[in-house]
Amino acid sequence: MELLAFCSSSPSFRVSSLNRKFAGKTLNSSRSKVFLLRRARVVRTTRKSKWKSLGGLEKGHLNRFKIDNLDRRDESRLFASLEGFPNGINSGILNENCNSYVVDGSEDLRTISERKHSNILIPGLPDESDGNSSSPITSCFWEWKPKFSVHYEKSGAENVKSPPLLFLPGFGVGSFHYEKQLKDLGREFRVWALDFLGQGMSLPSEDPAPSAKEEDVSEENDPVWGFGEEPAPWANELVYSMDLWQDQVRHFIEEVIGEPVYIVGNSLGGFVALYFAACNPHLVKGVTLLNATPFWGFLPNPISSPRLAKMFPWAGTFPLPASVRKLTEIVWQKISDPISIREILKQVYADHSTKVDKVFSRILETTQHPAAAASFASIMFAPKGQLSFQESLSRCQMNNIPICLMYGREDPWVRPIWGLKVKQQVPEAPYYEISPAGHCPHDEVPEVLNYLLRGWITSLESQGSVSLPLLDNPESVQYGTSKNLEFVKDGSRKSVRVRLFGDNFSVWSQIGSFIKSRIMELGIKSR
Numbered sequence: 001m002e003l004l005a006f007c008s009s010s011p012s013f014r015v016s017s018l019n020r021k022f023a024g025k026t027l028n029s030s031r032s033k034v035f036l037l038r039r040a041r042v043v044r045t046t047r048k049s050k051w052k053s054l055g056g057l058e059k060g061h062l063n064r065f066k067i068d069n070l071d072r073r074d075e076s077r078l079f080a081s082l083e084g085f086p087n088g089i090n091s092g093i094l095n096e097n098c099n100s101y102v103v104d105g106s107e108d109l110r111t112i113s114e115r116k117h118s119n120i121l122i123p124g125l126p127d128e129s130d131g132n133s134s135s136p137i138t139s140c141f142w143e144w145k146p147k148f149s150v151h152y153e154k155s156g157a158e159n160v161k162s163p164p165l166l167f168l169p170g171f172g173v174g175s176f177h178y179e180k181q182l183k184d185l186g187r188e189f190r191v192w193a194l195d196f197l198g199q200g201m202s203l204p205s206e207d208p209a210p211s212a213k214e215e216d217v218s219e220e221n222d223p224v225w226g227f228g229e230e231p232a233p234w235a236n237e238l239v240y241s242m243d244l245w246q247d248q249v250r251h252f253i254e255e256v257i258g259e260p261v262y263i264v265g266n267s268l269g270g271f272v273a274l275y276f277a278a279c280n281p282h283l284v285k286g287v288t289l290l291n292a293t294p295f296w297g298f299l300p301n302p303i304s305s306p307r308l309a310k311m312f313p314w315a316g317t318f319p320l321p322a323s324v325r326k327l328t329e330i331v332w333q334k335i336s337d338p339i340s341i342r343e344i345l346k347q348v349y350a351d352h353s354t355k356v357d358k359v360f361s362r363i364l365e366t367t368q369h370p371a372a373a374a375s376f377a378s379i380m381f382a383p384k385g386q387l388s389f390q391e392s393l394s395r396c397q398m399n400n401i402p403i404c405l406m407y408g409r410e411d412p413w414v415r416p417i418w419g420l421k422v423k424q425q426v427p428e429a430p431y432y433e434i435s436p437a438g439h440c441p442h443d444e445v446p447e448v449l450n451y452l453l454r455g456w457i458t459s460l461e462s463q464g465s466v467s468l469p470l471l472d473n474p475e476s477v478q479y480g481t482s483k484n485l486e487f488v489k490d491g492s493r494k495s496v497r498v499r500l501f502g503d504n505f506s507v508w509s510q511i512g513s514f515i516k517s518r519i520m521e522l523g524i525k526s527r
Contacts, residue, residue: 118483118484119483119484119485119486119495120470120483120484120485120486121486121487122447122448122451122485122486122487123447123451123487124447124487124488124489125180125183125184125446125447125450125489126183126184126187134183134184134186134187135155135156135182135183135184135185135186135187135191136155136186137153137154137155137179137182137183137186138153138154138155138157139151139153140152140153140154142252142255142256144248144251144252144255145197145234146234147204147205147206147208147232147234147235148197148202148204148205149202149205150194150195150197150202150248150252151174151175151194151195151200151201151202152175152192152193152194152195152252152256153175153176153178153179153182153192153193154182154190154191154192154193155182155183155185155186155190155191156182156185156186156187156188156189156190156191157190159186159188159189159190160190162188162189162190163189163190163261163262163285163457163461164189164190164191164192164257164259164260164261164262165181165185165189165190165191165192165261165262165263165264165457166191166192166193166194166249166252166253166257166261166262166263166264167181167182167191167192167193167194167263167264167265167266167269167442168193168194168196168249168263168264168265168266168269168270168272168273169193169194169195169196169199169200169265169266169268169269170266170267170268170269170270170293170439170440171199171267171268171293171379172199172363172366173199173200173359173362173363174193174195174196174199174200174201174202174362174366175193175194175195175200175201176200176358176359176362177193177266177359177440177442177443178193178442179358180442180443180446180450181193181264181442181446181449181450181453184446184450185450185453185454188454189457190257192252192256192257192261194248194249194252196240196245196248196269196272197240197244197245197248198240198371198375198378198379199240199366199375199379200362200366201366203366203369203371203372203375204225204235204371206232206234207223207225207226207228207232207370207371208225208226208231208232208234208235208238208318208319208371208374209225209226209227209228209229209230209231209232209235209318209319209320209374210225210228210232211227211228211229212228212229212230223370224370224373224374225370225371225374226318226319226320226371226373226374226375226377226378227319227320227322227325227374228319229319230319231317231318231319232318235318237317238317238318238378239315239316239317239318239378239382239383240316240375240378240379240382241297241316241379241382241383241385242271242272242275242296242297242382242384242385243301243385243386245272246272246275246276246279246280246385249263249272249273249276250276250279250280250283253280253283254283260282260283260284260285261283261284261285262284262285262286262287262288262457263276263277263284263286263287263288264287264288264290264442264453265287265288265289265290265292266290266291266292266439266440266442267290267291267292267293267413267414267439267440268293268296269290269292270289270290270291270292270293271292271293271294271295271296271389271392273287273288273289273292274287274289274292274389274392274393274396274403275385275387275389275392277392277395277396277399277401278387278391278392278393278395278396278399279387279395281395281396281399281401284401285402285460286401286402286403286404286456286457286460287396287401287402287403287404288403288404288405288406288453288456289403289404289405289406289407289419289422290406290407290440290441290442290449291407291408291411291413291414291419291439291440291441292389292414292418292419292422293389293414294389294414294418294421294422295384295388295389296384296385297382297383297384297385298380298381298384299312299315299316299381299382299383299384300312300383300384301383301384301385301386302315302383303386304384304386304387309383312383314381315381315382315383316377316378316379316380316381316382316383317378318374318378320374320377320378324377324381325377327377328373328374328376328377329373331376332372332373332376332377335376336364336367336372336373338360338364341360341363341364341367342360345359345360347412348411348412348413348438348439348440349438349439349440349443349444350408350409350410350411350435350436350437350438350444351436351437351438351444351445354443354444356443359443390425393422393425393426394425396426397425397426402429402460403422403426403429404429404430404432404452404453404456405419405422405423405429405430405431405432406432406434406441406449406452406453407419407431407432407433407434407441408434408435408436408437408438408439408440408441408444408445409433409434409435409436409437410435410436410437410438411437411438411439412438412439413439414439416433419431419433420501423501430456430468430471430500430501431500431501432452432469432470432498432499432500433498433499433501434448434449434496434497434498435496435497435498435499436496437496445496447485447487447489448485448487448496448498451469451485452469452498455468455469456468456469468500469500470483470498470500471500480499480500480501480502481499481500482497482498482499482500483497483498483500484496484497484498485497485498
């Protein structure tokens with residue numbers, strides 16, 4: 001979860017099902033690809049690159065709108081070009097129309113109408129009252145750098161033969177945000193959740209830039225760390241950046257977990273997970289992105305862009321300049337206010353009935369640490385990582401690292417368009433769109449996310465002999481599917497819709513299919 005909305009508020013494109021093939025990697029040294037389908041139902045499909053004429057729309061008129069070339073201006077203009085069609089076309093075409101299915105050019109409305117959303121009953125979270133005990137969580141600290149005790153939580157240590165999972169949190173939260181995964185998935189897997197340096201309970205135990213004036217730390221005024229005149233020796237090169245966090249994750253896996261992991265990240269944690277996998281493919285069995293932030297950092301990286309970096313002599317290191325302190329105090333006073341924190345939580349959770357009191361109290365607790373304000377400033381002014389999100393994704397592709405996408409549809413910050421752009425670049429990656437769910441689907445609908453994650457890992461571990469969740473027939477391979485997952489929560493049954501996208505995904509093929517179906521529908525009504 002993010003405490004600041006860094007991502008575009010551009011329109012979101014709701015896309016259903018198209019042709020798809022699912023590929024993963026085996027877990028042996030050859031990393032050869034296998035189709036993740038039932039053993040008796042292996043179906044290969046061929047990506048279609050040729051557009052069919054749809055009314056007056058020809059291939060040449062549409063190519064310039066390919067999703068991989070979309071920028072924020074393209075997104076805002078996308079549907080404007082279709083205003084001349086009957087009844088208009090808006091974002092609504094990408095949600096409930098045609099029974100939430102997109103059809104190939106060979107299908108008609110009768111075929112569409114025959115398709116129904118099937119319901120799947122999935123397990124709820126462990127309930128002690130039913131004798132279904134959850135896995136206990138252990139809170140730990142790991143000494144990595146001087147004056148830093150990195151906090152993490154773990155569960156399922158007794159599952160020695162199961163694959164390990166590592167969860168990375170978003171900005172402003174910590175390992176506590178994955179409590180529902182640790183308690184549930186810890187019954188089958190070995191699970192860890194990590195606090196990034198500078199966040200959660202991984203804040204320094206001493207002032208990284210102590211003040212030389214004793215009166216600045218009087219009993220009347222709470223000390224604010226990081227704004228002194230000189231950095232402490234241990235904090236001489238400290239900056240809370242993407243490169244620091246991926247280095248932290250690497251050492252944690254090597255020294256604490258001791259073997260390659262499935263790594264799962266939400267928001268900022270998703271970017272770090274992808275970045276880490278790109279730099280350390282030998283330590284990663286697979287990556288799951290949960291509404292991953294597609295960019296982070298504003299200043300140039302001193303290694304990848306040394307000349308540009310020289311134009312910014314201060315980039316998040318300690319001590320913080322006096323001018324930055326003034327700005328930080330203004331922003332921090334606002335963002336750390338309990339009312340603001342509650343408003344942000346209300347914004348990012350689509351279901352306002354979700355209990356967030358514990359998350360709220362843990363965030364508030366972190367903001368009261370004397371190092372919190374300066375840590376926030378260091379993060380905001382830290383340079384970008386050496387690799388961009390797209391570069392990290394490309395490297396993961398080159399190394400055949402399996403990727404799974406799970407995005408909350410109602411996220412107001414990381415809109416679904418960002419996940420769909422990842423899907424466009426990695427067509428073999430399963431893409432699950434969950435609704436209703438916001439920026440933090442793992443906390444809002446943990447039953448659904450745990451079910452999907454459990455199934456994806458099982459499919460990879462079985463080398464494809466077990467099919468992916470929702471992929472239960474050849475038609476699903478070609479066109480994707482949309483199903484309602486039902487579970488019991490707080491004594492009542494709840495339903496959440498999940499859409500699985502095909503690997504021939506294209507925004508414009510969906511629009512074209514919709515236009516054709518509308519023309520056919522109007523023709524039927526006119527008879």
